[in-house]
Amino acid sequence: MIDEEGLDALNMRALAQRLGVSTMALYNHVDDKRDLVNGIARNVIGSFDVPVTPDDWQEQLRATSHILRRICLANPRMIPLIEKADVLGPAAFRPMEAAVASLAKAGMEPREALTAYFLVVNFTLGHSSYELRGPFRGLDPAEALRSGHLEAQTFPFTTQAVSGREWDFDAAFEFGLRTILEGLEARLSPR
Amino acid sequence: MIDEEGLDALNMRALAQRLGVSTMALYNHVDDKRDLVNGIARNVIGSFDVPVTPDDWQEQLRATSHILRRICLANPRMIPLIEKADVLGPAAFRPMEAAVASLAKAGMEPREALTAYFLVVNFTLGHSSYELRGPFRGLDPAEALRSGHLEAQTFPFTTQAVSGREWDFDAAFEFGLRTILEGLEARLSPR
DNA sequence: ACCTGAACACCGTTCAAGT
């Protein structure tokens, strides 16, 4: 129901009906709606499983970012759902531990390594959120240009950037991830 | 009302009461609740004004990121609000144009420059969102460790990273921003 | 042009009653 019509479309009455059961029957299995949403969020994030490559921090971070992005895109309404969740369970921490471990092995101090992990994750979530939201909202330059919210003469560079080919979210994501990893590498092995 | 109790606490009845007016009077000034929220979002994003430094792309991006973060932290409930908004107006695009222009001036192709801008903005929004959410939710390792959701023996590196000093969001933000700018610089002027 | 109260449709949840 969330995938189809969004988090707001999930209500106890409709869910019960879809399950062929009375509304109040749900409350035998779930404390309240908050509890229900928490369970869903934990379930989604439960699939956040990343192969562990302790000797290759770049691959570790790259895999984490790609898998997290894939989860986001496969569950388009997940991000607000995660934000509404209270606790996400240990599944959210395992890729973190693996990433920090691999960076520590490469010589980075654990606290800085955790910071680096957040850098990657926050970019990934931010980008996925933008990617899911952008094309439908006034934040997307190409769309804004089309709808007239963004005038070509006032924003020449932006206009030039979005003209021609369609905007390529995959390429933008790869560019961002690559840039971050290069920045981290420069930090790990200064010339 | 949003700042005090969150977006959900904003309802037409309570807002009207606070304004000392009947509920339906609001509908003379606003189409519906969606329209109201859009207006608030546009208002908040209206303060997204960044000094323009065409000859210093690093300063341009740094200032953009800092100001955007300050807006987020000053309006803790803004991020879901922005996500709910339909159109944000030209204020959202001016810093974008300035950033793309400065990067283009430094020799970057406009499309790549726009991608770089999104990298910075998505990281900033992702980080701010995390910063506002983290301490209160199960996503914060330090908090998870305290509450027992994260066991020290299973997550030794993470545990080590969050033990000792309190987690420093400012430092983590600076680290992320610096790393990104270094990555971009390496891309602009390869050795 | 702006305001108002009554009413409608909807939703989460409590409660008393059942099996």
Added chain:
DNA sequence: ACCTGAACACCGTTCAAGT
């Protein structure tokens, strides 16, 4: 242990009526 319908409190919005 699980289910049910009635009821309550709440919320967005329409409508008819006012100034």
